[in-house]
Amino acid sequence: MSPGVGKTYEMLRAARRRKAEGGDVVVGVVETHGRRETESLLRGLEVMARQPIDYKARVLMEFDIDGALARRPDLLLVDEYAHSNVPGSRHPKRWQDVEEILAAGIDVWTTLNVQHLESLSDLVLRVTGVRQRETVPDGALSKADDIEVVDITPEELRKRLAEGKVYVPETARLASDNFFRIENLTALREMALRRAAQTVDDHLVATLREKGMPGPWAAGERILVLIGGDGVAADLVRTGRRLSDTMMDAPWTVAHVDRPSASAADPARAARLAGALKLAEQLGGRTVVLSGDDVVRTVMDHAHRNNVTQIVLGKGRGGRLSELFGRSLAAELLRSSQGAAIHIVTERPGEWVAMAPRRATGPGGWSGYAIGAAFVAVATGLALLLDQSFERVDLGVVYLSAVLAAGVLYGLRPALAAATAAFLIYNFLFLAPRYSFSIGSPTDILTLLVFWAVALVTGYLAGRVKEQARRAQRRASAVSALLAASQILTDADGVQETARALAEQTAAAASAKAVVLLPEGEGIVLAASAPGTETLGSAAMAAARWAWEHGEPTGYGTGTLPQTSWIFRPLQGVQGRAGVAGIEAEALAPGSDEERLALALLDQGAVALERARLAGEAVETESLRRADRFRGALMNSVSHDLRTPLSTVLGASTTLIDYGDTLKPEVRDDLLLSIREEAERLNRYVGDLLDMTRLEGGGLNVRSDWVDVRDVLNAAAERVARRLETRSMSRDFPAQLSLVMLDQGLLEQAVVNILENAIAYSPDGSAIELAAYEDRGSVVISIEDEGKGIPTAELERVFDKFRRMEEPSDRSNGAGLGLAISKGFVEAMGGRIAAASPIADGKGTRILISLPKAIATHRHLL
Numbered sequence: 001m002s003p004g005v006g007k008t009y010e011m012l013r014a015a016r017r018r019k020a021e022g023g024d025v026v027v028g029v030v031e032t033h034g035r036r037e038t039e040s041l042l043r044g045l046e047v048m049a050r051q052p053i054d055y056k057a058r059v060l061m062e063f064d065i066d067g068a069l070a071r072r073p074d075l076l077l078v079d080e081y082a083h084s085n086v087p088g089s090r091h092p093k094r095w096q097d098v099e100e101i102l103a104a105g106i107d108v109w110t111t112l113n114v115q116h117l118e119s120l121s122d123l124v125l126r127v128t129g130v131r132q133r134e135t136v137p138d139g140a141l142s143k144a145d146d147i148e149v150v151d152i153t154p155e156e157l158r159k160r161l162a163e164g165k166v167y168v169p170e171t172a173r174l175a176s177d178n179f180f181r182i183e184n185l186t187a188l189r190e191m192a193l194r195r196a197a198q199t200v201d202d203h204l205v206a207t208l209r210e211k212g213m214p215g216p217w218a219a220g221e222r223i224l225v226l227i228g229g230d231g232v233a234a235d236l237v238r239t240g241r242r243l244s245d246t247m248m249d250a251p252w253t254v255a256h257v258d259r260p261s262a263s264a265a266d267p268a269r270a271a272r273l274a275g276a277l278k279l280a281e282q283l284g285g286r287t288v289v290l291s292g293d294d295v296v297r298t299v300m301d302h303a304h305r306n307n308v309t310q311i312v313l314g315k316g317r318g319g320r321l322s323e324l325f326g327r328s329l330a331a332e333l334l335r336s337s338q339g340a341a342i343h344i345v346t347e348r349p350g351e352w353v354a355m356a357p358r359r360a361t362g363p364g365g366w367s368g369y370a371i372g373a374a375f376v377a378v379a380t381g382l383a384l385l386l387d388q389s390f391e392r393v394d395l396g397v398v399y400l401s402a403v404l405a406a407g408v409l410y411g412l413r414p415a416l417a418a419a420t421a422a423f424l425i426y427n428f429l430f431l432a433p434r435y436s437f438s439i440g441s442p443t444d445i446l447t448l449l450v451f452w453a454v455a456l457v458t459g460y461l462a463g464r465v466k467e468q469a470r471r472a473q474r475r476a477s478a479v480s481a482l483l484a485a486s487q488i489l490t491d492a493d494g495v496q497e498t499a500r501a502l503a504e505q506t507a508a509a510a511s512a513k514a515v516v517l518l519p520e521g522e523g524i525v526l527a528a529s530a531p532g533t534e535t536l537g538s539a540a541m542a543a544a545r546w547a548w549e550h551g552e553p554t555g556y557g558t559g560t561l562p563q564t565s566w567i568f569r570p571l572q573g574v575q576g577r578a579g580v581a582g583i584e585a586e587a588l589a590p591g592s593d594e595e596r597l598a599l600a601l602l603d604q605g606a607v608a609l610e611r612a613r614l615a616g617e618a619v620e621t622e623s624l625r626r627a628d629r630f631r632g633a634l635m636n637s638v639s640h641d642l643r644t645p646l647s648t649v650l651g652a653s654t655t656l657i658d659y660g661d662t663l664k665p666e667v668r669d670d671l672l673l674s675i676r677e678e679a680e681r682l683n684r685y686v687g688d689l690l691d692m693t694r695l696e697g698g699g700l701n702v703r704s705d706w707v708d709v710r711d712v713l714n715a716a717a718e719r720v721a722r723r724l725e726t727r728s729m730s731r732d733f734p735a736q737l738s739l740v741m742l743d744q745g746l747l748e749q750a751v752v753n754i755l756e757n758a759i760a761y762s763p764d765g766s767a768i769e770l771a772a773y774e775d776r777g778s779v780v781i782s783i784e785d786e787g788k789g790i791p792t793a794e795l796e797r798v799f800d801k802f803r804r805m806e807e808p809s810d811r812s813n814g815a816g817l818g819l820a821i822s823k824g825f826v827e828a829m830g831g832r833i834a835a836a837s838p839i840a841d842g843k844g845t846r847i848l849i850s851l852p853k854a855i856a857t858h859r860h861l862l
Contacts, residue, residue, distance in 0.1 A: 002180075002188050004157055004166035007111040007150045008032070008079055012041035015077055015109065019045065026073035029063040031080055035165065046073075053086045060086045065097045068106070075107045082116035082134040088563055095136045096559050102143075103550075112136060114192040118283055119241040122234070127187045128179055138241055139284035142199070142249075149196045154185035198245050223252035224303055225280070226313040226329075229269030232345065233276035233314075239345050240312050241283045253306070254280035257290045257298050260471050270589065296332040303340055312343040368410030372418035375402040380425050387430065396447055399426050403451055407458030411466070415458055419451035478597045481509060485601050489608035498612045500528040502581065502605035507531055509598045512587030515566075517544050517580040518609070524548045524580055536566070540582070544568045547580045556585035569602055573610030581605065645678035652678075702746065702828050706739045709747070709772050709779050709851065716751035717770060723756065726764045732771035740779050740851045742829045747851075750825040750833075751781065753818035754847050758785035761845075777856045778831075781849040789845050790837040798835050799823040819847075826851075 008030060019025045027047040032038040048068065050061035062085055068076055078101070083094040091097050098108050115124040118135040125131050141147075152160075160166055161176055225240035227233040237254055244252040256273060277287045292298030303311065313330060330344050379402035383395040399422035407415030426447070428437055485505040492498040499516040507514035507530040515534055518527040523545060526536060536544065543554040543561040547568040554560040555567040566582045581602050588595040652671040660668065710733045717729060751770075758768050766786035773780055790798055799819045826833045830852055837845040 002113055002115065002157070002185060004160055005150050005152050007113075009035075009038050009041065010148070010150050011077060011079070011109055011111055012038065012045070015045060015075070016041060018075060024074040026068075026071060026076055028068050028076045028078045029080075030077060053088050055086050055088060062086050062089055063094065063097060065090060065100060068101055069104055072104070072106060075109065076101060078108055078110045081110040081112040082136045084134050091560055092562055093134075093136075093559065095140050099140065112141070114188055114195060117141065117195065118279070119238045119245070120191055120195075122238050123191070124188070128184045130179055137282040137284070138245070139282070141195075142284070144199070147196050147199050149192055151189060151192065154182050154189065157185060158182070195245075201248065221247045221250035221310060222306060222308045223247070223250055223310040223312065224299070224306075224308040225252060225254045225285070226299060226311065227254055227256055227273065227276050228314075229273040230314070231272070233272055234279055236312060236314050236345055237276050237280045237283065237285070239343070240280070240285060243310060243312065243343065244285075247310075250310075251286070253286040253288055253308075255288050255290055255299070255302065257292060257295045259293050259295065260291065260468060260475075267589065274589075295329060296336050299333065300336050303337070308340055310341050310343065311337065312345065315344050315346045368406070368414035369417050372402075372406035372410060372414040373421060375405050376418050376421045376425065378402065379422065380429070383426075383430065395430050396426060396450075399423075400451065400454060403454050404458050407454070408462045411462055412456065412460055415454075415462075416452065416456070419454065423447065423451050478600075481505075481597060482600055482604070485509075486604055489604060492608065492612065495609060495612045495616060496527060498605070498608050499579065500530075502601070502608065503528040503530040506581060506583065506598055506601050506605070509601055510583050510587045510594060512584040514584070515582040516571075516605070517548070517582070519548070519577075519579065527579070536582070539564045540566050540568075544580050544582060548577065551577060555582070569599075571602060571606035571609060573606045575610060578606045578609035578613065645682040648678040649675050649682075702743045704741045704743055704829070707742050707744045707747070708737065708739055709781065710737055712744055712748050713751060713770055713772060713781065716748050716755060719748075719752050720755045720759060723759050724768075727759060727762055727766055727768060729755075729768045729770060732769065734773060737772060738774055738779060738853055738857060741854050742831075742851060743825075746825040746829060750822035750849070751783070753822045754783050757818050758783060758787070758845070758847075761785065761787040763787065774853075774857070778850045778852050781851070783847045784839060784844060786844050789839075789843045790835060792837075795835055795837065799833070 012027075012030065015025050015027070025045060027042065027045050029048070029050065030038075030042065032042070048064055048071065051064035051067070052059045053062050063078065078094065078098055081095050081098065085092055085094060085097070091100070098110060101108055114120065115128070115132050116134055116136050117138055119138045121132050121135050157166075158176060158180055161180055167175055223240055223243055225236050227236050240252045240254060244250050254277060256277070280287050288302070290298050290302055299311070302308070311333060313333070315328075315330065330342065334342055376399070379398045383398045386393045386398070387395060403415055403419045403422055406418035424437065428435060431441075485501075488501045488505060489498060492501045495518065499518055503514050503516045506516075513529070513531065513534055515529040515536065516527050517524040526534075539561065540555070543564045543566065546552070546560055547554045547570045550560075551570045551572065552558075552560065553567065553569045555564045556562055557567055565585045567585060568580050568582045570577050571579045571581055583598065588598055652675045656663070656668065656671055663671070713731070713733070717731065721729070755768070755770070762768060762785045768786075769782070769784040771782040771784075773782070799822075823833050826849055832850045834848050834850075835845060836848070839846050
């Protein structure tokens with residue numbers, strides 16, 4: 001209920017009973033305030049040591065949260081739930097320490113006075129006149145499994161206060177005359193009992209829902225709280241929370257209507273609005289910012305789309321005249337609402353006085369007043385000239401033009417100043433009696449009123465148009481920035497490049513330093529920073545890790561590690577957290593357009609990082625799939641293509657060993673020739689496997705140099721000459737051929753593979769042609785055979801691995817890797833390879849290799 005009722009005493013008594021039953025109970029922190037009865041209950045309980053924290057040349061003792069997490073008891077006692085921790089602690093509030101302990105799976109008993117509940121703080125202020133600085137969000141209390149109300153009568157509590165059992169005597173006398181009055185204690189007692197009853201009701205409703213029992217659940221009630229940047233915004237939020245509690249925890253939303261045509265809010269108003277929205281999130285509500293000039297229509301459209309049944313708003317500052325004609329927001333909503341209840345909250349006396357006034361200077365600052373004065377001076381000179389030149393001239397129009405120009409160009413206040421100056425000069429120089437400020441006619445007063453009216457109208461309209469233009473420009477800039485950032489993030493290749501792009505775009509939007517941290521192993525590491533290279537200290541890294549592990553904003557201005565100079569936000573993607581982004585502290589004003597733009601960029605960046613990670617995983621998965629397919633095909637090939645030559649070699653060698661002396665010479669020679677041919681075939685096969693492994697594994701190393709392709713073709717022809725047997729090979733090379741930058745070894749092996757394939761699939765006595773020529777941009781190699789050719793449907797797959805058209809004409813068939821290896825080698829050197837078939841009389845195959853030149857040859861030199 002309030003201090004002194006015995007909450008800590010009762011908690012320690014219950015803890016001793018739990019320990020006597022065999023429970024693992026540890027006292028994390030208990031404040032006895034020197035009360036002997038309370039101190040006596042600590043005997044026999046394990047009490048943790050407190051953590052010393054240096055603050056302003058003093059050492060203060062605080063609850064050791066890390067020690068509690070390391071000890072991990074079954075039950076931990078943490079007194080004073082609403083306590084504010086010393087600056088430098090991990091969390092600003094003790095209830096946040098308890099949240100972390102609960103998340104670790106440790107049960108907690110704690111104590112709380114009802115006046116520290118956030119949703120009741122405004123009521124407590126009205127009842128007791130004391131503003132509570134230490135508050136606890138209602139959502140934290142709603143998570144409690146059990147609530148025990150420790151209550152005594154107000155008279156008994158005042159008696160304990162007088163006996164010195166609550167405070168020391170001097171403090172007790174002051175408290176008795178102020179906070180501890182009978183009416184205050186009675187009101188607090190009622191609040192505590194009502195809140196406890198509400199919690200019991202919430203638990204009952206939750207239980208009935210879990211069991212599927214029918215009932216009038218809170219899904220039928222939806223609450224919308226309308227707030228602005230005025231002084232009652234926080235009270236409206238708390239009212240919405242209390243209304244939600246009375247309606248069985250009905251969903252509630254806090255909304256602000258941003259009018260594009262309205263003038264820009266001053267920083268204090270924007271800060272109050274941002275604070276109210278943050279308070280709504282802490283109390284468990286949703287927040288939304290609506291946009292529209294027609295506030296009533298915007299609100300009602302949102303209410304109808306979301307089935308809102310209760311609307312809460314504050315009574316505006318409009319006068320009685322607007323209420324009389326029904327032009328107030330409340331009256332408009334009452335007329336427009338259909339089926340929704342309207343709750344109007346009036347401000348406390350002096351609430352509006354606390355609002356910061358707008359700055360007096362208008363657009364352009366003091367220069368507007370100076371130029372307005374210059375306009376009046378020019379008008380005066382023109383009026384003097386006209387007065388001397390003509391007898392009857394309406395000189396007021398001249399001054400009115402000066403006022404109009406000041407209003408259009410510089411807004412309301414410079415226009416009013418120009419109007420006043422114009423009237424005084426006009427009255428002094430041109431109105432009778434001249435050269436006097438005395439007013440000689442009532443019409444002179446009308447002239448002044450007309451000047452002021454023109455100034456008011458033109459200044460107001462000009463200011464409104466300019467503000468609309470500025471807002472439109474800001475929004476267009478924000479949209480352009482988002483589009484540009486989206487394009488940059490989309491074009492980024494890989495996670496690292498995406499992180500770097502996100503850091504650069506966020507730094508540009510916030511006009512401050514920004515960092516992006518990505519997961520690595522069990523933690524996160526700094527992946528990108530902008531502008532320049534940034535390093536994070538140990539405190540900042542601890543805040544970043546907390547944001548990563550718990551998915552909550554940390555750092556400056558948050559509830560976790562606020563002493564750091566950065567604010568970190570988790571990058572939440574569709575499937576999970578993609579990383580953490582950090583922005584330099586104080587760079588973004590709460591609720592500002594810059595903050596909304598930065599948050600939108602971070603949302604885009606989270607999706608982009610997740611997409612880049614998934615793309616990388618897809619590439620890796622595809623590589624594994626291809627490797628697995630290659631492995632399967634390789635094993636199938638090995639089972640046949642390695643076993644066959646080995647069997648031949650083994651059989652021939654065994655015959656030679658066992659019957660060598662009895663064999664005829666021609667039989668012995670034939671066996672030896674078989675061993676050599678099968679060994680060569682096996683060597684080629686193993687070489688193909690090694691080459692394909694290099695291609696598949698990305699281990700191919702291209703050593704480029706200037707090469708004459710004719711030398712490479714001659715070397716390849718010599719290597720396969722012995723296998724030609726009855727076939728013939730012709731060579732057609734030009735006398736002059738441009739040098740090409742390539743790897744001679746890779747090209748030679750690629751040509752050898754193609755020639756062996758041509759030999760294998762060509763009949764005996766056929767011809768094979770090896771030619772080379774060049775065009776302006778490349779050197780072309782052509783290899784033709786007179787075999788059966790390749791079916792047109794198979795041309796696109798002829799370079800696939802393990803691809804065989806039919807049984808070759810010779811017995812040295814390979815594994816179907818030769819052409820695939822040739823394609824890989826040629827493409828690794830920047831060339832192209834293609835097959836054409838048939839080429840003559842329905843048969844034959846031509847393989848073309850195109851190798852790019854470093855410099856194109858002029859057509860007259862070909």
